[in-house]
Amino acid sequence: MTLRDYLPVLVFFAIGLVVGGALLGASFLFRRKRRNKIKELPYESGILATGAVRQRFSIDFYLTAMLFIVFDIELAFFYPLAVVLKSVGVAAVVELTLFVVVLGAGLAYVWRKGALEWR
């Protein structure tokens, strides 16, 4: 496993950019362009747009984002532990159980506090 093994990933990235760019480029070549003030209004079911576009979000979105960061980082800890679990044996199982207990306590706390309720 050397850095060269990552070269194909870069090649795929490049092709992804080419495919995505080709989509934009193709429409640039073929498109018809008739500008029109009314046409460029944001779509709001046919009526004139009212109010500010970038409104404030419900607090639930922020809560979800914070929960995600916490749990996703814990998830990242699970992966290396899972790979070596069998070779390390009992010690790893004890550690993983403790970790899951802490995680579960956190989830129970968040649950009790009502952060998982969508209002």
Add this chain to the structure above:
Amino acid sequence: MIQEAFLVILIKAVVVVFIVVTTFAYLMLLERKLMGRMQLRYGPNRTGPFGLLQPAADLVKMLLKEDFTPAGANKVLFQLAPVMAVFAAVGSLSVIPFGDSVTLWGHHVNLYGTDLNVGLLLVFALSGIGFYGLILGGYASGNKYALLGAARSAAQLVSYEVAMGLSVVGVLMLAQSLSLVDIVHAQADTVWYILLQPVGFILFMLAGLAETNRPPFDLPEAEGELVAGYHTEYGGTKFAGFAMAEYLNMIVVTSIAATLFLGGFSGPWLPGPIWLAIKVFILIVGLIWIRATMPRLRYDRLMKFGWKILLPLATLNLLITALVVGLGFPNK
């Protein structure tokens, strides 16, 4: 020597992307045909025999659409968003194993982009980057529906990402590797992991449905309330970019599911890529069937389902697997 190796990689990558993009075009047709039949309609049948030229007709239509940017949009991000979505989806293809090594014209060729020891992690990371495409698209449109759709998809995707990540930990414990090729070989030596990890498979597929914005979890683009969600203002080839990213993600998720739980490319008689294609096809038909059957969830129930059912179940599954594997049963 290095140039030759690079050439091989380039050819492989182009072939893989070409095949997958063609599959995407016909996947859309397959979905419309199957949905039509399930709803007692014919589905597209006018362009060519059995409607087989429909993808070409769609492409021409997409290309000739007027390509405009709405007045309130952030010009740069609006153009960039679909490219980003496609980029992440294509990038994930690099680690999917389509088959084992074969010898072609005297060259030793691996039928996968690369075999990384962090393969699965790369797929999850790229699916995280793919979200930015949707979120930027919704944010940059300068449209209320698009912004609401983007906020919803952000919350939904991150919620189900956690459950998805946890549901595969059991497989990692059994295979003792993050490399997708190793996981396939480990299954070929023992049994398909769907037999040892049935709960993990179901959780993965449910979370996968939500990750790819498929019904019944397609809240980000719920047309009854949000018009089209994050891509309300998109049309023409930029819309095609989003559609492509969505279907490529579907192919990636089902390929990963087939690789982790259904033995991937391993199977008797037929060559590896054919086996993978069969498994992926079955899973995708399942996804289309679910779309035709299930009504859409309400948003609060969707979030509740992710955090209160999938997450605890996945954690429990992980703990039980750890106890069984770590304490030496089954002995291999």
